[in-house]
Amino acid sequence: xxxGAQIPxxxxxxxxxxxxxxxxxxxxxxxxxxxxxxxPSGKDSTQTELAQLDYAVAEQAxxxxxxxxxxxxxxxxxxxxxxxxxxxxxxxxxxxxxKVNAAxxxxxxxxxxxxxxxVKQVAMQCFEAGAAQVEVADxxxxxxxxxxxxxxxxxxxxxxxxxxxxxxxxxxxxxxxKGSQLIRNWPVFSAPMRWADKVIGLAPVKDHHRSGASLGIxxxxxxxxxxxxxxxxxxxxxxxxxxxMVKPTLVILDGTWSMMANGPTGGSLDDLKETRTVVxxxxxxxxxAFGATLLGKIAEDLPHLIMAQAAGAGTVDFRSLNPIEVKAx
Amino acid sequence: MQKIDSGxxxxxxxxxxxxxxIFQHRLSLVLITLxxxxxxxxxxxxxxxxxxxxxxxxxxxxxxxxAKADLPEGLVxxxxxxxxxxxxxxxxxxxxxxxxxxAGFKSLESRRxxxxxxxxxxxxxxxxxxxxxxxxxxxxxxxxxxxxxxxxLAPQSYLSANGLFLVHGPxxxxxxxxxxxxxxxxxxxxxxxxxxxxxxxxxxSLPVLKLFAPEDKVPHTAKxxxxxxxxxxxxxxxxxxxxxxxxxxxxxxxxxRGSASQARTSAxxxxxxxxxYGGESIQAPERLPDVQIVFILDNYEIAAxxxxxxxxxxxxxxxxxxxxxxxxxxxxxxxxxx
Numbered sequence: 001x002x003x004g005a006q007i008p009x010x011x012x013x014x015x016x017x018x019x020x021x022x023x024x025x026x027x028x029x030x031x032x033x034x035x036x037x038x039x040p041s042g043k044d045s046t047q048t049e050l051a052q053l054d055y056a057v058a059e060q061a062x063x064x065x066x067x068x069x070x071x072x073x074x075x076x077x078x079x080x081x082x083x084x085x086x087x088x089x090x091x092x093x094x095x096x097x098x099k100v101n102a103a104x105x106x107x108x109x110x111x112x113x114x115x116x117x118x119v120k121q122v123a124m125q126c127f128e129a130g131a132a133q134v135e136v137a138d139x140x141x142x143x144x145x146x147x148x149x150x151x152x153x154x155x156x157x158x159x160x161x162x163x164x165x166x167x168x169x170x171x172x173x174x175x176x177x178k179g180s181q182l183i184r185n186w187p188v189f190s191a192p193m194r195w196a197d198k199v200i201g202l203a204p205v206k207d208h209h210r211s212g213a214s215l216g217i218x219x220x221x222x223x224x225x226x227x228x229x230x231x232x233x234x235x236x237x238x239x240x241x242x243x244x245m246v247k248p249t250l251v252i253l254d255g256t257w258s259m260m261a262n263g264p265t266g267g268s269l270d271d272l273k274e275t276r277t278v279v280x281x282x283x284x285x286x287x288x289a290f291g292a293t294l295l296g297k298i299a300e301d302l303p304h305l306i307m308a309q310a311a312g313a314g315t316v317d318f319r320s321l322n323p324i325e326v327k328a329x
Numbered sequence: 330m331q332k333i334d335s336g337x338x339x340x341x342x343x344x345x346x347x348x349x350x351i352f353q354h355r356l357s358l359v360l361i362t363l364x365x366x367x368x369x370x371x372x373x374x375x376x377x378x379x380x381x382x383x384x385x386x387x388x389x390x391x392x393x394x395x396a397k398a399d400l401p402e403g404l405v406x407x408x409x410x411x412x413x414x415x416x417x418x419x420x421x422x423x424x425x426x427x428x429x430x431x432a433g434f435k436s437l438e439s440r441r442x443x444x445x446x447x448x449x450x451x452x453x454x455x456x457x458x459x460x461x462x463x464x465x466x467x468x469x470x471x472x473x474x475x476x477x478x479x480x481x482l483a484p485q486s487y488l489s490a491n492g493l494f495l496v497h498g499p500x501x502x503x504x505x506x507x508x509x510x511x512x513x514x515x516x517x518x519x520x521x522x523x524x525x526x527x528x529x530x531x532x533x534s535l536p537v538l539k540l541f542a543p544e545d546k547v548p549h550t551a552k553x554x555x556x557x558x559x560x561x562x563x564x565x566x567x568x569x570x571x572x573x574x575x576x577x578x579x580x581x582x583x584x585x586r587g588s589a590s591q592a593r594t595s596a597x598x599x600x601x602x603x604x605x606y607g608g609e610s611i612q613a614p615e616r617l618p619d620v621q622i623v624f625i626l627d628n629y630e631i632a633a634x635x636x637x638x639x640x641x642x643x644x645x646x647x648x649x650x651x652x653x654x655x656x657x658x659x660x661x662x663x664x665x666x667x
Binding site: 109146208262265 | 367372408424492494506507
């Protein structure tokens with residue numbers, strides 16, 4: 001009788017086969033369970049809630065100035081001067097971040113993005129005040145390199161010695177805003193914020209199809225990563241949250257030409273109106289409330305401003321801050 | 330009696346079992362290790378979110394265009410076409426996506442072109458496939474700029490200082506130039522013209538627009554509201570146009586509903602909305618028994634029905650002016666039916 005390899009019995013074979021099938025199905029199920037099609041959803045996590053990104057200069061709180069004129073660069077220079085000069089906001093050696101709106105790969109004339117002249121003027125003033133470095137940043141909606149190039153922002157920045165910080169993946173980290181239901185474990189373009197000593201927001205005055213207006217506070221939307229368009233369903237809430245997330249050193253709102261209709265992308269020069277105004281200040285809610293008037297609106301037309309005020313981010317009553325009004329030549 | 334030597338048999342069995350067990354054991358270890366590695370890789374990928382990864386998905390190979398397009402002389406493509414669908418349209422146009430989505434949007438193909446002589450002077454073409462001619466008109470009309478000039482490229486087309494906007498079949502096209510010059514305007518017209526030539530459509534007409542009387546109509550105010558006309562939920566696909574005389578102003582509206590009963594329901598909804606905000610019903614003239622009128626905030630809202638048409642007047646500053654406009658529409662509908 002030959003005693004070679006054991007041939008398993010039929011029962012043992014079937015048992016092994018079933019075990020193999022179950023193993024395969026189980027592995028597949030595990031893979032499906034791990035599959036996250038939607039990406040970060042901002043659900044609550046065990047991550048520690050972070051406080052506000054605060055770059056304010058305490059002694060300059062509650063200031064607002066308005067410059068009126070046809071020339072954008074003169075307007076920007078005049079409004080900063082009216083606030084007391086950039087030296088009150090930027091100290092020698094400071095690293096300054098200019099948070100621009102470079103959302104779209106659109107030419108500067110269209111008014112959908114921060115005008116390069118504004119970037120140039122503010123960067124120059126920062127260097128004159130002794131800034132060690134000036135970086136320009138945004139997480140655009142369209143391709144970042146194209147946006148910074150075609151908007152003229154990159155060229156303007158480099159001409160005066162500033163640099164653009166592109167939103168590379170390694171420059172994002174999950175962030176949760178204390179008290180926010182939306183900004184929970186959400187990827188935020190944190191690298192420039194961590195790098196900077198001072199943060200200046202530079203935004204155009206624009207109509208917005210969803211929120212009614214795109215002004216200084218909405219500019220911080222460009223710090224969000226991920227599939228941030230899901231926040232459009234709660235646009236006023238997210239903008240109000242952004243007002244709490246960032247307390248900038250200064251906000252400059254460029255209404256030399258304002259996009260009165262078809263925002264936020266616009267497209268035609270006929271969407272623009274020459275409103276000849278630049279407003280700047282340290283209360284972002286007040287600055288936006290003033291900016292709304294350039295669009296023929298009041299703060300009450302923009303629920304996110306009322307919500308931001310209620311949350312303590314500032315006041316919509318910009319008149320109570322006694323704006324300094326100057327004429328730029 | 331043959332002696333059965335079980336020792337070697339048992340040894341053989343034991344050795345055979347050991348050999349196969351060791352092999353199986355090692356094979357199992359290898360497979361389990363592989364599975365653990367796969368699981369680890371998946372975990373790593375899921376925890377590393379790349380906020381920019383989606384961008385590349387929007388690029389489409391150049392041989393996958395649905396619409397044919399010939400490039401006019403003097404223009405060169407600067408970028409490959411980008412394609413967007415309903416779920417990622419906001420990745421391109423942000424908050425404006427709703428405007429298109431509510432009007433039947435199917436897809437957007439965008440592409441940048443530069444002057445062959447100077448690529449720093451460029452334009453971007455946005456080609457929205459709206460799924461139907463009426464849908465495309467809706468997207469076009471609600472963004473109509475006023476101080477612009479019509480072109481003869483298409484019945485619905487106009488040129489601004491730096492942009493060209495038109496409707497062609499199911500497409501709504503925007504071409505935005507980096508500068509406002511006559512040379513760029515010429516090239517935009519050529520680019521649009523080449524597309525129109527390469528993509529013939531059977532019908533570019535909008536019959537409802539012909540129902541609006543020409544007299545006193547304010548140019549370039551006609552529009553088609555795809556949803557929530559006048560802020561009224563459920564009142565969709567409503568054409569409107571502004572009329573102004575020396576002393577009065579009003580917006581005439583017309584909407585073809587699915588049936589006569591739907592038209593009556595929509596008329597009731599229109600009137601009920603104004604009542605909700607404090608409007609008062611006004612008795613219609615005897616000759617117009619089926620017309621409903623509400624007076625609210627110093628204006629008149631009028632609703633009427635003829636077959637499956639809902640029509641009327643919104644924010645008329647005087648009742649006589651509003652009724653006159655309404656009757657003109659009624660007459661036009663009646664004649665169109667013959």
